[in-house]
Amino acid sequence: MECRVLSIQSHVVRGYVGNKSASFPLQVLGFEVDSINSVQFSNHTGYSHWKGQVLTADELHVLYEGIKLNNVHQYDYVLTGYTRDTSFLEMVVDIVQELKRANPNLVYVCDPVLGDHGSMYVPQNLYPVYKNKVVPVADIITPNQFEADLRISLTDSLLGDRFLVSLGSQRQVRPDGSRATQRVRIEVPKVDAVFVGTGDLFAAMLLAWTHHYPNDLKMACEKTFSVMHHVIQRTISYAHELAGPGRRPSPPQLELRMVQSKADIEDPAIVTEATVIS
């Protein structure tokens, strides 16, 4: 498999968010990953302290220029996630558009990180950029409910309040040329903890599994959600061990058990079934 991903995300020295969360699993699955680090921080911002440096839109452009001058700017996928800066985001859009001109089959996987549970955790002025410039060039997006801007609340999970509901929708072209939309629904077991980097892992794994199942969203979602489940279960078990009985694990203790989950990443046992709706 000769598949190259350009991933433009954060780098943390310690832990698994952004490029740290996306690169290893994609590489384990055989993808070549070129990574541009949008920031370099000591760790994610959920710890008591965090320190580091950010890349400017100009610096991003300079790095891309280097790749272009060497004529190696051919990518099959672009992957982006958390961004705080509108000019940076706009530069990303320019790069994606240029890469799509170089390879019209390029797939842009975008996690439109804006916020969650009713509130934004990036500057407000990113919202119009995502809506008007980013999403129109994206091929796969992974919003949460808040980011998708739904006015209605989703139905509760049929399995009870220990589950959350995830929905997927894919526009497909049938063999006879007619168009269809496949919609799937997944009931995902909740875990009582705050994980960081899981969205980044999710987007990376959805990239990988839609690559292997480009016309079968049900299968791609089952693999993706199953990997998430294995990594999260391993993480929460380990975190509780470290924290001790009756104590809530700390952010360092809750870092994803990524390298330990290599086998699950390579070949995830399916633990959740997606239902095809219409």
Place this chain on the structure above:
Amino acid sequence: MECRVLSIQSHVVRGYVGNKSATFPLQVLGFEVDSINSVQFSNHTGYAHWKGQVLTADELNVLYEGIKLNKVNHYDYILTGYSRDTSFLETVVDIIQELKKANPSLYVPENLLPVYRDKVVPLADILTPNQFEAELLTGRKVNTQEDAFEVMDLLHKMGPETVVLTSSDLPSKKGDQFLVALGSQKIVKPDGSKTSQKICMDIPKVDAVFVGTGDLFAAMLLAWTHHHPKDLKAACEKTVSVMHHVIKRTITYANEMAGPGKRPSPAQLELRMVQSKADIENPAIVVEAKVLHKSSQ
């Protein structure tokens, strides 16, 4: 296995040098890798063009401070490589000294630099110089295998217990298609006396310029000495074997990409790292290390 490595090396967007070369294979072998990127470049400097940014000594300090403030500055290994900036290197030295105080059994492998022989090498436990670097550090020329042993013993005296001369221009008994690598590890015998185990390897040459192989070597030597701490022969056989598999896969692919009769470009010669995962996890041994005379120190 719960083993955490702090790796302070370059990052390239594309390709496999520095942290890009060291991180994936270590993670595949189950090591947790915290990585501080000393630079971020588009690609290594062997391409026609390269662009990017460097980390200053202050910025390095700031990142380390973040780790320290969270009280997560506990490492089993440190790995450092190519560095061009002396003030950056001085900051790396300070960090290493602090980490060693917190964890005295911290292992510090280090790619050699001609500068800072007085500060860096004394802190190192495992050293991976090539012949040129070993000569520079000790001020002695290597013309024979005996010279090489003397130089490695001098390096032991400067600090590191394990020294691997990753390549030399000593003649190989197998002919000119091979290069000679040597290793030396100080060990304490059951009766308490000190000695060193010296090994020799004949490594098949490949007619190409690879970049990032030294970084991969140091990372894999870290991994395999971790699993074979008192058996330099086994550690080196695994390390050199991984190198062989990755290099063979890389040169085959590069020649395919370049086409018959054409020399592959730097882009085509990037290590086939992710494709070599199985070899990284469990390298078939393709080079045998010979244990040479054991000498008393």
